[in-house]
Amino acid sequence: MDELDTLKTIAGNPGGYLRDLKEDGETLLGYVCTYTPEEIILAAGVHPVRLFGTQDDISLADAHLQSYCCSLVRSVLEDVLRGNLDVLDGAVFPHTCDSIQRLSDLWRMNTDFSFFADMVLPVTLNRESSRQYMTDVLKGFKDALETRLGREITDRDLRQGIETCNGIRTLLATLYRIRSDNPRAISGRDLHAIVMASMIMRRQDLLALLPAVVEAARETGGATGTEDTKRLVLTGSVCNHPDLYDIIDDAGGIVVGDDLCTGSRYFEGIIDETGDPLEALVRRYMERPTCPAKHLSLTARADHIISVARENRADGVIFLLLKFCDPHAFDYPYIKEALAREHIPSTLVEIEAQLSEGQVRTRLETYIAML
Ligand code: SF4
Ligand code: SF4
Numbered sequence: 194m195d196e197l198d199t200l201k202t203i204a205g206n207p208g209g210y211l212r213d214l215k216e217d218g219e220t221l222l223g224y225v226c227t228y229t230p231e232e233i234i235l236a237a238g239v240h241p242v243r244l245f246g247t248q249d250d251i252s253l254a255d256a257h258l259q260s261y262c263c264s265l266v267r268s269v270l271e272d273v274l275r276g277n278l279d280v281l282d283g284a285v286f287p288h289t290c291d292s293i294q295r296l297s298d299l300w301r302m303n304t305d306f307s308f309f310a311d312m313v314l315p316v317t318l319n320r321e322s323s324r325q326y327m328t329d330v331l332k333g334f335k336d337a338l339e340t341r342l343g344r345e346i347t348d349r350d351l352r353q354g355i356e357t358c359n360g361i362r363t364l365l366a367t368l369y370r371i372r373s374d375n376p377r378a379i380s381g382r383d384l385h386a387i388v389m390a391s392m393i394m395r396r397q398d399l400l401a402l403l404p405a406v407v408e409a410a411r412e413t414g415g416a417t418g419t420e421d422t423k424r425l426v427l428t429g430s431v432c433n434h435p436d437l438y439d440i441i442d443d444a445g446g447i448v449v450g451d452d453l454c455t456g457s458r459y460f461e462g463i464i465d466e467t468g469d470p471l472e473a474l475v476r477r478y479m480e481r482p483t484c485p486a487k488h489l490s491l492t493a494r495a496d497h498i499i500s501v502a503r504e505n506r507a508d509g510v511i512f513l514l515l516k517f518c519d520p521h522a523f524d525y526p527y528i529k530e531a532l533a534r535e536h537i538p539s540t541l542v543e544i545e546a547q548l549s550e551g552q553v554r555t556r557l558e559t560y561i562a563m564l
Contacts, residue, residue: 194409196402197383200394204386207242207393208277214240214395215280220342223284225269226293227454227484228314230331232464232474234285235396236346236354237338242281243392245433245455247272248546257299263518264546265431266292270299283308283341285334289486290520308341310334317488318479327475335471351470357396362460364403365391369450369457371410373505376422376447378410381438388456389433421445423564426502428452428528429513430484430521434548437513444558450505452498453513458484485520494524495531502537508564510539511557538564 203210211221219240224231234241246268254270272278283306286297301309312330315323335346365388371378387406391399423446431454441448451457462481465473482497483489502510510532514521525541532539540560542553 194406196405197387197409199402200390200399200406201383201386203394204389207245208280210393211242211280219395220282221280222308223278223281224286225265225284225296226287226289227458228287228289228478228487229285229312230334230474230478231396232351232354232358233331233335233338233346234354235357236335236350237342238350239282239338239342240395241392243389244269244272244278244284245389245431246270246546247275247277248433251546257303258295261517262292262295263430263515265515265518266296268546270296273300273304281306283310285310285312287312287314289314289484290518292518308338310337314478314487316486318483319489324475324479327479328471331471331474331478348470351474352466355464355466355470355473357400359463359466360400361391361396361403362463364400364407365460366457367407368403368410371407373449375413376424376449378413379406381442381448382435385432385435385438385455388459392455392459422447423508423561424449424506425561426450426452426498426505426507426510427456427513428498428501428510430454430515430518432456432513432544433546434544436548436550437544437553440550440554440557441511441561444554444561446509446557446561446564449507450501452482452501454484457501458482485524492531495528498528499531499535499537502532502535507537509560510537511560512539512541514541514543516543516545 215221221242222234222239223242223244225244231241246265251267251271253274254267258267258270284300286293288294288311297311312334314330315326317323339346372384425446425448427448438448462477464477483493485494512525529539542556
């Protein structure tokens with residue numbers, strides 16, 4: 194299918210795609226966290242690019258970062274120091290975890306892109322004072338873009354950015370529902386590629402392509418797996434390993450839902466398209482399911498993962514822990530206990546920018562066989 198192939202090609206070679214965009218005259222802004230308000234970047238007429246880092250060996254970044262920083266941050270720093278991200282015009286860093294804050298400082302000191310922004314977001318998201326603070330931070334980012342571009346970003350621009358993101362989010366959520374109902378409608382590897390491409394490609398082009406992909410998945414009938422196939426939910430931060438979905442399939446499992454930055458965390462949270470657009474944006478970033486770098490309540494994350502598991506009739510939950518990711522590591526024990534209380538078996542798989550395929554395969558085969 195042409196549309197799906199296009200998305201897979203972009204996910205497989207983001208660098209080539211971005212170079213073409215640059216030649217077309219696009220202004221490209223890199224970011225590393227789903228708390229980045231893509232809506233404001235689009236409203237500014239700028240192209241948001243999610244950075245996933247290189248999967249090559251880390252050498253240059255080691256001179257700047259301790260080896261106990263997560264591999265996402267180390268590999269993004271490596272990418273920029275090698276000149277692989279020279280197509281960018283700048284980057285924005287929401288301050289969410291310590292590693293991203295370190296990356297932001299190192300990026301600012303070691304690069305000379307024409308735009309750089311830090312967004313120091315609130316950590317606690319359920320207080321009125323946090324709401325006001327979040328409003329000020331988003332407005333400050335909008336002001337910084339206006340200064341850089343020398344033009345005003347109007348409410349109309351913001352509404353257009355919101356509409357585009359809402360359209361994409363609705364289609365991706367639909368695709369996830371279709372796969373949960375019929376896991377053979379689209380492979381896990383392909384769905385992963387679609388979400389990855391969604392964070393890289395021109396969003397209007399994406400919006401034009403996605404409906405055909407959704408329709409094709411909806412129309413795909415066929416087997417929905419044997420009774421023994423184990424339905425699984427993935428949770429964690431970034432998963433840049435399409436092979437992992439194949440490993441799970443080979444082991445007799447199937448991913449039917451997730452709580453990942455390279456999955457549902459990217460597209461959850463539809464924004465109200467009426468009323469003040471900045472207030473509506475603030476609501477989305479305050480109210481959507483949190484990651485462990487944010488706080489809503491002592492049980493919010495566990496409650497969310499349990500509800501994702503229940504809604505998708507999951508047999509188990511796999512924690513994908515990026516090595517040295519402290520926020521997710523700190524959350525793991527209590528979420529594991531909460532899942533156990535609900536009789537949802539879970540396992541933890543540690544991953545890095547490069548996947549140790551043999552180890553991961555053995556771990557997943559053992560877990561799935563045990564379910
Ligand atoms: S886990 Fe949270 S802080 Fe880390 S990249 Fe994802 S959204 Fe950002
Ligand atoms: S939340 Fe974890 S994976 Fe994401 S940047 Fe921070 S330390 Fe790295």
